[in-house]
Every structure is written in structure tokens, then in C-alpha cells.
Amino acid sequence: MQLSVWHEVNSSQEYAEGKGRVLRVSGQHALARVGEQDTRCELRGKLKAGRRAATSPVVAGDWVQVSDAGDGKMVVEAVLPRTSRIARAASGRRPIEQILAANIDRFIVVVAIREPALSTGFIDRALAMAISGGIAPLVCINKVDLDPDESASKVCQLYRDLGYEVIPASVKTGEGMDELDRVLHSGVCALVGPSGVGKSSILNRLQPGLKLATQELMRQHDRGRHTTTAVQLHPLQGGGFVVDTPGLKQLQLCGVTAREVIECFPEFVAATPSGCHFRDCTHLHEPGCRIRDAVEDGRITSSRYEGYGRIMAELQGEQ
Ligand SMILES: Nc1nc2c(ncn2[C@@H]2O[C@H](COP(=O)(O)OP(=O)(O)O)[C@@H](O)[C@H]2O)c(=O)[nH]1
Ligand SMILES: [Mg+2]
Ligand SMILES: [Zn+2]
Structure with a gap:
């Protein structure tokens, strides 16, 4: 090391x-x-x-x-x-909090524009996980080389407009790698994303010495061996550590409050300066909800409102 x-x-x-x-x-x-x-x-x-x-x-x-x-x-x-944490709900009859890592400075949400198909719902939940854990998030959209119709730039713009830093990237072409490299050396970063989006490939490209197992290598060599399993801090040459989390397909949130969820949807507040009819409106079904009006007339992107609804439903199921 x-x-x-x-x-x-x-x-x-x-x-x-x-x-x-x-x-x-x-x-x-x-x-x-x-x-x-x-x-x-x-x-x-x-x-x-x-x-x-x-x-x-x-x-x-x-x-x-x-x-x-x-x-x-x-x-x-x-x-x-601990100053920050990455936590999810462990499966079981009653969800209990499972802390995967602590004292992380940057939470890098990694998704791919294709293969696997991009889900903005995943990004929204990951942002909630970062914010509730006290970690500054950043979104990396990888595999932009597979994006002939440039749908990546739309997704980038959506999250940039919300105030998040977004890095379009490709391990294949090298796009975004310098930017990611700078972020990685700014402290302890964790890469969180579904499996197959290229987390291990990104880290191997930036620091070949890490030699992390990627899906490609697995297909070629050791079939049946797991890729990233335990959560681990890898020291980086030139400073900092990085955490390559195992593919988290389902980000089960745990202990996130409704207020933290709303923090992840700044456009909701911006679109309704005078609030809804009911002060404690959950924006799910109440009459006089200005957020739902804003979704109807296109001021709030409907995929974001759906993502919000799914997170809220999940948190209500937890209680
Ligand atoms: N086309 C393309 N393929 C990529 C890119 N990054 C990774 N891959 C491929 O995606 C697959 C999954 O990568 P891997 O790093 O194992 O993903 P992880 O599960 O998120 O760690 C591998 O076959 C990689 O070669 C990229 O930027 N473009
Ligand atoms: Mg991996
Ligand atoms: Zn409302």
C-alpha cells in the first residue's frame, strides 16, 4: 500500500x-x-x-x-x-439501521447513462442518504460514451439546476477523469451506486495500483468470485482515501426525516414560495397542494416528484 x-x-x-x-x-x-x-x-x-x-x-x-x-x-x-455516516436499512422483519462507513467527506453518487439503464429515482434516494448522513453529495454520470442521443446532458442539467455538482464521465474516453481525480484527493470519498455502473473501473483508471475487481475482469478470469464485498477504505497516492461500496441496488433509507427529504428537493420550495394550503402538507394527497400544481404545469419535473413520492412512501412504511 x-x-x-x-x-x-x-x-x-x-x-x-x-x-x-x-x-x-x-x-x-x-x-x-x-x-x-x-x-x-x-x-x-x-x-x-x-x-x-x-x-x-x-x-x-x-x-x-x-x-x-x-x-x-x-x-x-x-x-x-463519528462526524458523518453512510447508513441504510438492513433487511429484516423490522428495518434496523446498518452503518456501512463513517467519517466520509464526499458522497459520490455514481450511475451510468446506459447499461444499466439510468434511474433518476436512484439518484434522488442516494442524495437523501448522503444528506441525512451529513455528507456533501456529488453526482457522477458514467458511460457517457454510450450516449448517442445526448440524454446525459439533460440529466446533468436537471441536477446542476438543483445546485448539485455533476460530473459526466467515461472510463472509455477519459472524459471527467481529471475532475474526479481532484475530488478524490480532497478527502475521504465514497463511491455509491448500483453494480455495473463502473465504480471500480473509475478507481482503477485513476489509480491502477488499486487493482479492484471489475465485472469485466470477472467475466474473463474468475467467474463466481464476488467483486466488491466488504466496505473498505483504500489509501490513495497523493492523499486521501476512497471507499468503493458494494453495488447497492436498493438503497433502503433508514431514519431519514421528512424534513431531510425536502432538503433534497430544493426546487419544491423554490416553486411554491407561499407554501401549500396546509402548513404541514406532505404534497402527496392534500387538497390545495401547490407542489402538485407545479408538477402539472411543468415547473417541477415529474420524475423528481415521483422520486419524492417513493421516498416518502418508504419512510412512512418504516414507522
Ligand atoms: N462503455 C463503457 N463501459 C464502462 C465504463 N466504465 C465501466 N464500464 C464497463 O462496465 C462494466 C462494469 O464495471 P465495474 O467497474 O465492474 O462496475 P461496478 O460494479 O460499479 O464497480 C465493466 O464491464 C466495465 O468495463 C465506461 O465509461 N464506458
Ligand atoms: Mg465494483
Ligand atoms: Zn403540498
């Missing part, structure tokens, strides 16, 4: 304080970067996951306090407070 500049600057003090950053967790162990070393640490008893817990008490990205338990054995003593 390569050392990063960021790491060299900060590592000696962290090492002195016994502070480490968790790169990945497997079972009752964590691989943490402490100072300049990647160290396998055991989890202190109280930090071990119960059999039915959805989330390990320690997740990738966590800052942890480690100590030497003798014989060179390192132990994670405590998890420092």
Missing part, C-alpha cells in the same frame, strides 16, 4: 496518541492505519458485535483509540465520535 502525503503530515502525532483509522473490519478484527502502519487489531470485548446486531460497533472509516496489549497485540479500545 502507498503512503499518502496527507498521512505523512499527520501520522506521527496520531501514532503518539494511539489514534488510528479503520480501513476495514472483518469479524472481530479491524485493520487500522496507526501512524504509518496498517495494523491488525482485535476489538475490545465491549466493542464486539452481538450476533443479531446489524452494524458492527466499529466500521470502515472510524477513528479509533488503540493500545498495545503486550506481545505486540493491538487492541481497539474505543471508537471516537
Whole structure:
């Protein structure tokens, strides 16, 4: 693994304080970067996951306090407070929150313009997940080389008009790669998207040393082996870390409030400056709803309103 500049600057003090950053967790162990070393640490008893817990008490990205338990054995003593999180609802009879990663600076929503077909619903849910987790989102639309009728530029414009940063990209032609490279080095970034959109391919192109398994390689070589499975922080040459999340086909939101959902739809507020007839209008079925008027007369894109409806229905089902 390569050392990063960021790491060299900060590592000696962290090492002195016994502070480490968790790169990945497997079972009752964590691989943490402490100072300049990647160290396998055991989890202190109280930090071990119960059999039915959805989330390990320690997740990738966590800052942890480690100590030497003798014989060179390192132990994670405590998890420092998290500043942000990527969380989803774990499947089960009652949805429970599962934290996939913590302390992430940028949430890069990755979709493809084709193969698999683009779903703005996915983008909308991913934005809600980022915002509710306290992470600044960005949208990357990959595979624009497969876009003969330039439908990508429409989608780009839709989200840019809403105030989000959008990067059209192609691993094939190299479009957008410099921009993505800059973003990646600005802190700890996570790539979140359905499988097959090109997340691992993007990272391999920007940093060949990562050698992440892509679907193409799988088809050629090791059939049956899974691609990205556990969530893991990969150190980047030149600073920062990146997280390549496993393909999240269904982004099951968990614990997102109605207010956070509305934050993801700024055009709703802009289109109805004086609000709806009912002050606590959910914009789903109430009479006198100005949002639905705005959808009718085209001031709000209908795909966005449908995305809103699906998220709200899901959150109501959760209660
Ligand atoms: N045409 C085209 N294909 C791409 C592009 N990026 C990735 N792919 C292909 O899409 C497939 C899935 O890529 P992969 O990186 O495994 O996707 P992931 O599941 O999101 O990590 C592979 O066959 C890649 O070669 C792109 O920009 N254009
Ligand atoms: Mg992948
Ligand atoms: Zn309304």
C-alpha cells in the first residue's frame, strides 16, 4: 500500500496518541492505519458485535483509540465520535439501521447513462442518504460514451439546476477523469451506486495500483468470485482515501426525516414560495397542494416528484 502525503503530515502525532483509522473490519478484527502502519487489531470485548446486531460497533472509516496489549497485540479500545455516516436499512422483519462507513467527506453518487439503464429515482434516494448522513453529495454520470442521443446532458442539467455538482464521465474516453481525480484527493470519498455502473473501473483508471475487481475482469478470469464485498477504505497516492461500496441496488433509507427529504428537493420550495394550503402538507394527497400544481404545469419535473413520492412512501412504511 502507498503512503499518502496527507498521512505523512499527520501520522506521527496520531501514532503518539494511539489514534488510528479503520480501513476495514472483518469479524472481530479491524485493520487500522496507526501512524504509518496498517495494523491488525482485535476489538475490545465491549466493542464486539452481538450476533443479531446489524452494524458492527466499529466500521470502515472510524477513528479509533488503540493500545498495545503486550506481545505486540493491538487492541481497539474505543471508537471516537463519528462526524458523518453512510447508513441504510438492513433487511429484516423490522428495518434496523446498518452503518456501512463513517467519517466520509464526499458522497459520490455514481450511475451510468446506459447499461444499466439510468434511474433518476436512484439518484434522488442516494442524495437523501448522503444528506441525512451529513455528507456533501456529488453526482457522477458514467458511460457517457454510450450516449448517442445526448440524454446525459439533460440529466446533468436537471441536477446542476438543483445546485448539485455533476460530473459526466467515461472510463472509455477519459472524459471527467481529471475532475474526479481532484475530488478524490480532497478527502475521504465514497463511491455509491448500483453494480455495473463502473465504480471500480473509475478507481482503477485513476489509480491502477488499486487493482479492484471489475465485472469485466470477472467475466474473463474468475467467474463466481464476488467483486466488491466488504466496505473498505483504500489509501490513495497523493492523499486521501476512497471507499468503493458494494453495488447497492436498493438503497433502503433508514431514519431519514421528512424534513431531510425536502432538503433534497430544493426546487419544491423554490416553486411554491407561499407554501401549500396546509402548513404541514406532505404534497402527496392534500387538497390545495401547490407542489402538485407545479408538477402539472411543468415547473417541477415529474420524475423528481415521483422520486419524492417513493421516498416518502418508504419512510412512512418504516414507522
Ligand atoms: N462503455 C463503457 N463501459 C464502462 C465504463 N466504465 C465501466 N464500464 C464497463 O462496465 C462494466 C462494469 O464495471 P465495474 O467497474 O465492474 O462496475 P461496478 O460494479 O460499479 O464497480 C465493466 O464491464 C466495465 O468495463 C465506461 O465509461 N464506458
Ligand atoms: Mg465494483
Ligand atoms: Zn403540498
